[in-house]
Amino acid sequence: MNETAKEAAHSSRKFAVNKGNFTSSQNIYVLVQCMPDLTRENCSSCLQQTIKKLPRDKTGGILLWPSCTLRYELYPFYNETLRQAPPPPPPPPQPGNKNSYVIIIAIVVPLAVYVLLFAVLSSFYVINREEKTYETAAADDDKDDITSAGSLQFDFKAIEAATNKFSESNKLGQGGFGQVYKGTLPNGVQVAMKRLSKTSGQGEKEFKNEVVVVAKLQHRNLVKLLGFCLEREEKILVYEFVSNKSLDYFLFDSKKQSQLDWTTRYKIIGGIARGILYLHQDSRLTIIHRDLKAGNILLDADMNPKVADFGMARIFEMDQTEANTRRVVGTYGYMSPEYAMYGQFSMKSDVYSFGVLVLEIISGRKNSSLYQMDACLGNLVTYTWRLWSNGTPLELADSSFRKNYQRNEIIRCIHIALLCVQEDTEDRPTMSMIVQMLTTTSIALAAPRPPGFFFRSKHEEAGPSTNKFSLCSIDDASITMVTPR
Template sequence: MEQKGPNSSLVFTMKEAGISMVVVLPCFLLLLLFLSSPLAAAAAADAAFSEYSCNGTTGNYTANDAFGANLERLTAALPADASAAPSLFASATIGTGPDTVYGLALCRGDITDARACSGCLDDAFRKLRGLCAGVRDATFYHDLCTLRYSGDDFLARPDDNSPVINAMDANSSTYADWDSRNATSQSLFLSRVDTLFSEMSIYGSYNSPARRFASAAMYINPTLPTVYGLAQCTPALSPAQCLRCFQGLKELIRQWYDGREGGRILGVRCNFRYEGYQFFGGSPVVRIGFAPSSPTGSNQKKTLIIVLCLSITVFCAMLVGCLLLIRRQRKGGGKTKLPHLPPHSRSSSKTEEALKLWKIEESSSEFTLYDFNELAVATDDFSEDNRLGRGGFGPVYKGTLPDGTEVAVKRLSAQSGQGLVEFKNEIQLIAKLQHTNLVKLLGCCVQEEEKMLVYEYLPNRSLDFFIFDQERGPSLDWKKRRHIIEGIAQGLLYLHKHSRVRIIHRDLKASNILLDRDLNPKISDFGMARIFGSNMTEANTNRVVGTYGYMAPEYASEGIFSVKSDVFSFGVLLLEIVSGKRNSGHQHYGDFVNLLGYAWKMWREGRWLELVDQTPGDGSEAGTSMMRCIKVALLCVQDNATDRPTMTEVTAMLGNDGVPLPDPRRPPHFDLRVTSDDEEEDDAGPGVVRRTRSHFTGSRSTNEVTISTIQEGR
């Protein structure tokens, strides 16, 4: 094998190296590491799960009686009907009188192959007919499908106003199954699973009407594994019913969780599973936290296992080369250092070529094309000590240029397609913008696989770092918060009206508001932004992006965005600044599932002072200002986009306390709340549970909330 260094080639064999054990031992250790790794565990876990229940309380049948004949017809028809439906779901009623057979078939939400769905259901029928021979009620759970048939009408749809969705029917067992691996930190892991399920529950209930399904990934930190989840309801349930069904499962998770790294709870009408590896196909539709730079789909697991085995061999060979190279360099009396190239110039050819290829031009002489080596030196070779955090498509580093200028370098993860579109978009948009309340893009670097954006450095980080922290929050008194609110409003007004092109930000949130040394706010992260024509009132997209909790309902549900969708996000942000509370889907405020409903209630009852993070003190001026900001925020988050003010009107409302304000209408999904019931448990038999401690009361509004893919980052 040949190992190439910077200036010479080194050719050797294992015998010549004289370090056979150096090769064998690392290979053996790596093999052991692989066998104990999550990937190997995932491969072992690929063995299909199945469970079944035979409920003899509903009576028996014979193959020759009327029920047996009807069941035979159901067996022939239901798998074909389910696999032919876009939702891969079907229910059927066959026969009359006491011999009627009711059936339900559902395939997992990530399945796209109708044949796989049909095959799973055919196999489920075959096994149930043998395992539960002569029993009139049977349920079969498989990794890929759920099947139930019964002589009782379990298909009767619960009324929307029913306090309990009997998702885990009395005649059908609810199963819990846990992996053998224990979580590293059990209490912390449970809280992560709880958050994961909360986000998936809302997304699956409202954003996928055809399949009532959500898959998700929660990226935690290097000490804890990424948690993957899947939640699904039968499409026959309404969004509110589905959400209440999920809430029932959530309570069971809290009661039955025993510290394992993976598990599932299965009911006929809804189910949930989570693991420390990706067990479903495709990309997660919900992402929480910061994704690794190179996420891998579970549909490539087998290939990855093979590739990993080959990589171990290659790695061992490379290890030999590295050891010999290090030995040679040490003998040479020094180590290879990062070459320090001359400072950047206007002729950074590789960057210029890439920009021309993307049809992007430098907007002004203030936009600089940087060399990779210059930014590497400025950030101390992108050291961990200089890392400020991780953005939407890669880490962000603090750097110091040769002239002493401090910068923030946003580095696109190498060879990552995710974020490349946003990278191009941000250069096209923000390089043309100049405003004191917008973060300043100083330049960029595009050199082979490396793509970086260089911004002005803002030492006070982002707004969420202050307002959601109990220790730092008090340092932002109302005067400073009012200054931040007005600055954000001015920046958004510039984007909507005064810039050379009208721009819709589409991802306005607390973590995207950066603060300079004087706590002046600057809107950042324009990767999701879109240019809007001067004669356009709204546009539509099939790629709904943004962050749950900040998206306007018409954008989340139909992909319709406009200046009014940014206004909605500003209203949410304004309420968060005033209250110091997050408008998050997994946090409850009283009996409300989000901050908007709680704020509306406090406003209508004249108890707005209970909402604010800081009391106004003796003077009435601060109190009046707080009250006005809350009212402006509620005007911005009204359900109907036409009812919301423009940013021109918002800045006028905030800047003139004497101007009377109209009364706001209630925010979307005001009726979506949490209520409590006593826990109930019946004695229908082992494994048969009907429990619900809390559930959501669905709104009767025709405008149903929909949640898009969650993408965190700065």
Template sequence: MPSFNEGKTIHVVLFMLSFLSVLTAPGKSAPLSYVCSNSNTSTPGSTYVSNLGVLLVKLSNEAIDGKNFSQITVRDSVNPSNTIYGSYLCKGDISAAVCKNCVMSAQNEATQLCPMAKSTMVWYRECMLRYSNRSFFTTLELLPTVFMWNVANLTEQENSALATHMNDMASQIVSGDEAFLAKELNISRSLTLSSFMQCMPDLSDLDCYTCLHGAVGLLPKCCDRKRGGSILTPSCILRYEVNPFKGFQNRPEVNEKNPVIIFPPPPPTPHTEPRPPTIEPPSFLVAPGKSRGISRLVLAAIIVAGAIFISAFVCCLFLHCRSRARIKKYHVVQKENEGIESLQFDLITVKSATKNFAEEYKLGEGGFGEVYKGIVAEGQEIAVKRLSKSSGQGEEEFKNEVALVARLQHRNLVRLLGFCLGGGETLLIYEFVTNKSLDYFLFDPRKKGMLDWSIRCKIIGGIARGILYLHEDSRLRVIHRDLKASNVLLDGEMNPKISDFGMARMVGIDQTQGNTKRIVGTYGYMAPEYAMEGLYSIKSDVFSFGVLLLEIVSGTKNSGFHLTKFAPSLLSYAWQLWNEGNGLELIDPSLNNICPPNEFMRCVHIGLLCVQEDAYNRPTMSSVVQMLTTETISLPKPERPAFSVGRFINDTGNDQDASAEGCSTNGLTISTFCPR
């Protein structure tokens, strides 16, 4: 059985499609190849096997819903090693029905092909399916690689044209939902080349480019001068085949009685399609009293009639496919153009919704503009962020920013509905969240009583899950960089929604840190390595979350805490009480002693772990979520918290007092992308 541990060796599979097998529609699609993990296995009836069943059902449901690509994670908060990640990708030019059938076949056969394997990849003609106990989302992977080729040869000139064609295709394709390209090339008068390439849609443009050009670079090693070839990797696939009907008379001679099939050396190799059966030519019986010459005439007549029928059928099929290809190409181009345009609001509509930005519709004001409530014609409430004209964003850059943020969708994130450009205005339109921001309740002595312990726990858990999504589950790793109470909005049921992704720094999935010359954020919530040196990472958001958690359980702002006589900061005060065994003194008096002491102390403990001075010692958000949801997980002893500033400093360097009732000033900045 092929193993992922043998992935350092490029697996090779040789195959040849006979003319007859191309004409015959298969009753059931068999996998082209599959790879299992031998060393990483589960046991029958285990939690992992149960989670795998849930994962495969969810993936099937996604295919039933008509999705061409999907990624699903089934998490296990008790034992993270039982967490399982899965995805499927269908060929970009097949129908939803064909995609569904392929995924259903794949999920049914995967566990039979690789029983008890924790990691499995299986490739079909129409789709590929993969699952593993480690996350592979948005990650470029080139191994294991499967080679497949046709034994028939091209001429030197035809092979040169093929190489140029494949390199051009690899340079044209882009990542995203339409990371698929199919083309035809007339190599010569008698030969037409059909080819396609496809990347996993969650890859960046750079990773997609790298994967496809890497695969094209391997073609001379596996498929040099071959009329057909495929290269299958976990992150991308490519395939080309000379149309078997074009130049049929000039096809290479094949012994139809014993088809030529070349197999690779002994294992290790991935499993391939079953060896085509030996096809015996029909035996034409000679009737009694008839000479053998009559049977030859009958044979010739049958061959001629069959050739005419096949030619007519192929012509019709070719014209139909070309028509569909043109239609699909039109729809693809149209979709790319409509993708961003569908998010664009008309300025007249926005002005009408906000009563021309009337003062009574104003919700707040930040460093980068004002926020207004609006009501569109259908009665839907929206929030409109009116960016200041000095924000300095180019139109295309702004549109790209919007397209990116609009893809970030999670129940604990404020959803971006669209944008508006025109008339000198730059506007962002968000969903309207009913109950304002968390600081509106938390730091107001008259309103904080509305946040009982159960609501605060719900808010803490929701914020943690939202940040976890940004760090690990979104298409790009997103670092928020300005997580604070005023950037957490509450809906009608007090569910938290994180807002303001404008300050988020986008980094490649293989990078977890970066640096910047311009510090954006709010002092008191910023990690020391970011505030002092401009170094940020996912652990910067963990620090901000720890500050916010301590604020939520204590009902006290970290900013301005130095003005009290207790300690230089809320973090220092919490650390002091925790070490003295008096952590319960930190509890918000408005909770009226109805908070379970063990739950409160666990939250304080987790908060102190998040605000440790050494970023390396801080937990990841996935660990934080597990700590919050699983009481049986033991917590390590926290180290001393980091240095913290108890005041807000704006970009100009001027000190500002932190208002206890108003929301802090925020704004939108350009997110940046770093190569992986």
């Protein structure tokens, strides 16, 4: 190709064809061409840029640009006589020769038509190039083919060098599927590398799913996937580096809680909601996160939230809203009742997890902790519901706020969170409704009912119960001792 490009650049026609040995039994055929009015240097530069953009995994193709074109195939697609030297140009027209004008027209008109057609086709290609790229990506999604993200692949040796061979000093933490390390690329860019455990249980299909899908997601409240490594038993994901660690690092530490005032936490709640909305509705595919929790929310230098860890994301067809699974993945305390008990998950499962997360952000407490109220222990969801029922929801607010918060904002956020953790999925709002509720205070909110996974007191158990997922009951039956014969 380089030889043919050089020949075309030095040709008066800015055109050349060539063939060479591809294998012992196959030839490769090449055709290159520039606009005739290009200089030798510009033609050569255009062709070299085109050659650099050739796909490395294809056995034929054509690249069109406004100034030059290149095609290569494993079969002869042009007339081999084109390789012969062009005929000498016609003699200049002699004065008084009537046929000279006919000759000029015969040469100029076809050339003008060719140039015009070439320009139109090139412009059409440039305009539609990105659209074709997305169509190709969609086709790759259907195949679930790792090659669709081939341009993102990192060499394992380069990753080892970036992390100083995965040294402990570069270790950022431990995730559900493996360890996370900080790395520095040769260009100085800092990244986070998630090295999946060999015993994590995550197969190649799941790994491909994460790479192919996440690499195409672009949103300010999502962690961006920069690349991957799939070499022998190593499976590594390379993400953008987010400087302020995860939300739980600040939220559940009594010394660091004060760094998150109410204004910052309110911004974090809104950012998380927009990120999940993008996954559910605004991205090209519908994605269920299935493990939304404080540890999977990263904070950048400006404390903007970025939703992370899509390793357990489930991709739906556009007309699907829910699915069943025998493999329940996620974190207890954030799981919706229907998912934890029956393996049923949907977008409303993420809504439940979001509601729990909002309560944790407001209170600075974990949902998994037990809280004493009205002579009954309960989790954070139960505790919040009792405060709401007693008309004292502001008691949930983190003491580090020291009254430096907007009272109406906190009450509204608690109200929204209680709607998110409703037992019946139909009673939970969608993420688009949640974003509207957070941004438009004029929207009226429905009255919440007792939430799912609600711990009932003895007094409440005495009355009629409609909560089929209740985890706490009082057994007033006597103990019967059975004596065998």
